[in-house]
Every structure is written in structure tokens, then in C-alpha cells.
Amino acid sequence: MNQPSPGWVMVISNKELLGISTRIERDGRLFYAELSKYAEDPTLKEFLQIMAKEEALHEIQFKEILEQKGDDVYGWEDHPGLRDLIDKEFLTDIFPSVDGIMEQASKLKGLEKALDFAVEAEKVAAEFYGLLAEMCNNIEVKTMLVLLEKAEHEHLQKVLSLRKEFLNKNKAVD
Numbered sequence: 001m002n003q004p005s006p007g008w009v010m011v012i013s014n015k016e017l018l019g020i021s022t023r024i025e026r027d028g029r030l031f032y033a034e035l036s037k038y039a040e041d042p043t044l045k046e047f048l049q050i051m052a053k054e055e056a057l058h059e060i061q062f063k064e065i066l067e068q069k070g071d072d073v074y075g076w077e078d079h080p081g082l083r084d085l086i087d088k089e090f091l092t093d094i095f096p097s098v099d100g101i102m103e104q105a106s107k108l109k110g111l112e113k114a115l116d117f118a119v120e121a122e123k124v125a126a127e128f129y130g131l132l133a134e135m136c137n138n139i140e141v142k143t144m145l146v147l148l149e150k151a152e153h154e155h156l157q158k159v160l161s162l163r164k165e166f167l168n169k170n171k172a173v174d
Helices: 014-036 042-069 080-089 098-104 107-135 139-173
Strands: none
Touching (some): 014 042, 014 098, 014 107, 042 139, 080 107
């Protein structure tokens, strides 16, 4: 089997990026929507439903970025750091099956574990958009990517806060 030369880097296509971002956001939307069905606490349920809607908006925003990009080169197409992130984080599902989590644990432990997965997924999404923004040489698109990264960081903070509140509430119940 032929190995690429050391200087060779596989080009990252618009189609590949669209597939990854769509998967991040679509899987996130489905994850949060499905998880909300298990939440009895109205605050948690509402939060998860809002998160699902926000993930759907991110999917649309990223599609618009790539439609606008067309064949233009933005600087990320042959970046080894982005290729490493893609190969490390996106070859498998980012979000696990909510049903699978719930089958393996009690409802409370399942929700806790699902929120832990959400924390990690939001970190990875923020890193993905941040790397793209860092490499991007188009100021308009760079701004959009920075806003997507910021939104993912906000999601992360919300999930962390909600997780803490959820754990504290349920400690009192135990």
C-alpha cells in the first residue's frame, strides 16, 4: 500500500466539513430533543428543548457559510491540525444514543451521564469551529465561525451550570 509523502496532507473538502458540522449539530439536536423526553424537571426539560432548537440553527448557519464559500480557499483546506481533529473526534458519533445511556443506568444516573456527554460534545464543537475560524482568511466567514464557536462555549457553560444544578437537586433527593 502506498503511503503519502511526509509533506502530503489530505485536502479537507467543503463536503467533508459540511458533513461533520451537520453531524455535530444534527446529532446534538436529536440528542437534546431525545434527552428532554426523560427529564421530569420542567427547567431541565425546557433547557434541553431550547438546546435542540439552537443546534438546528447552527446547522443552517454552517451550511450558509459553505454555500457562500463555494470553491474559494479559506485557509483550512490543507491544515494538519484540523485533519488531526477530524480524524480523532469525528470518525465516530459524538453524541451517544440517549436510549442506550438510559438502558444502562437509573434515570438519575442516566441523565447525569448524558449531561456529561453533552459537556464533552460542546467542547469538541467549540474546538472545531475555533480551529476553522483561526485558519480562515475571509473576515466575514471568520466572524461567523467565531460566533458559532462562542455559541458552543455558551452552550458548554449552560450545560455545566445545569449539570451542577441537577446534581445538587438530586443530592438533596437521595
